[in-house]
Amino acid sequence: MSDFLLPDLGEGIVECEVVAWHVAEGEMIAEDQPVVDVSTDKAVMEITAPEAGRMVRHYCQLDEIARVHSPLFAYVPQVSDESRDSAEAAAASAPASVPAAVDAVPRETTATQEDETSGGSLSAVDAPSSGRRRIPASPAVRRRVRELGVRLEEIPGSGKDGRVLKEDVLAFRQQQEKQQEQRREPAATSDHQTTTAADSASNSERVEPLRGVRAVMARRMSEAASTIPHFAYGEEFDVTELLALRERLKGDFEARGERLTLMPLLMKSLALAVAEFPLLNCRLNPAADAIHYQAACHIGMAVDSASGLLVPNVKHVERLSLREVASEVERLTRAARDGRVEPADLKGGTISISNIGVLGGTYAMPIINAPEVAIVALGRVQRLPRFAEDGSVVSRAIMTVTWSGDHRVLDGGTMARFCNRWKGYLEGPETMLAELR
Secondary structure: OEEEEOOOOOOOOOEEEEEEEOOOOOOEEOOOOEEEEEEOOOOEEEEEOOOOEEEEEEOOOOOOEEEOOOEEEEEEEOOOHHHHHHHHHHHHHOOOOOOOOOOOOOOOOOOOHHHHHHOOOOOHHHHHHHOOOOOOEOHHHHHHHHHHOOOHHHOOOOOHHHOEOHHHHHHHHHHHHHHHHHHHOOHHHHHHHHHHHHHHHOOOOOOOOOOHHHHHHHHHHHHHHHHOOEEEEEEEEEOHHHHHHHHHHHHHHHHOOOOOOHHHHHHHHHHHHHHHOHHHHOEEOOOOOOEEOOOOOOEEEEEEEOOEEEOOEEOOHHHOOHHHHHHHHHHHHHHHHOOOOOHHHHOOOOEEEEEHHHHOOOOOOOOOOOOOOEEEEEEEEEEEEEEOOOOOEEEEEEEEEEEEEEOOOOOHHHHHHHHHHHHHHHHOHHHHHHOOO
């Protein structure tokens, strides 16, 4: 039997929560088959089997904490035909009293010393029949309960299926403190506090704690909004010719089973503009006393996933082909919406795009994804009347863009010149050909 140790999950993560088992104890597993899903503060990750065999034991149940480099599950590796023949030959020559070890499963202790002396017969494997139900709670809640020195079973859960939420723990703790105060205060005060607690308990509002990706987003956005002096810059782009170019290229992409959206074209042109204005692609060090210019252009794209806002980034857009950028955009979008983005895809971004237009928005002022110094929000493309050079009114495809810049590094003039360069590439996409490598 072999123990599978939870591998290093990156970014200093030392523990995670088990959210789904795909293989039950006793079932066979194939090499690289998905076995279990675990959740970190960043995303849900899929753990696969290192080799074929049979699942023996789950060391962690649903909603329990698994620690890096600790056993996650036990399995019996599949025996090859050659190894099986050798094992059978060895078993045939061994004394009859020695049991075969290939399928042995360690059993739990069947009784405590107290049970043996008192005549009790309840064993560990009989415990489930006692009717005791596992109480659902997140890792953070379980940790808080342990810190308070109370038992999870004592706390009424207000979540689905009796799930104990962070607010339940806080309310339980507050109730304990109130009870202690009531024992010290006069009866009148005690009656007043009891009434207040009852009124609070009757409140029908639903409370949902911040956790996982949303908790990380809340912390990062709060830090960015409070520490970075933002300034906004807006512009309109005429993307009529860009849409026409995309239509001409779509057939070739579809013939190869690929998909071309506007995002890859926007990213390639942005990387070209960044090369001319490297200040937009820099980062400011934590002490805010040095600017780090970055040659690589890793463009992040905000994705509205089920677990919260994720910003994976396409690495080295400046040296990828349009087809390669499109492939990465498709891969990262799908992974983000499934909540399965790899930690490496979330690290190292240098500039970001938020495409609110896909949801119908026109304007937005996005918050900078530190340590980057700029982010742009793309509005929806609208067909609007515009004057042609001869004075006639024509229908054009107009897209609004709104930049947020870090005023410690960027100024309005630099942002305007940079945005005009990007606009030039998008309104005359053929001009990009001279710059592509």
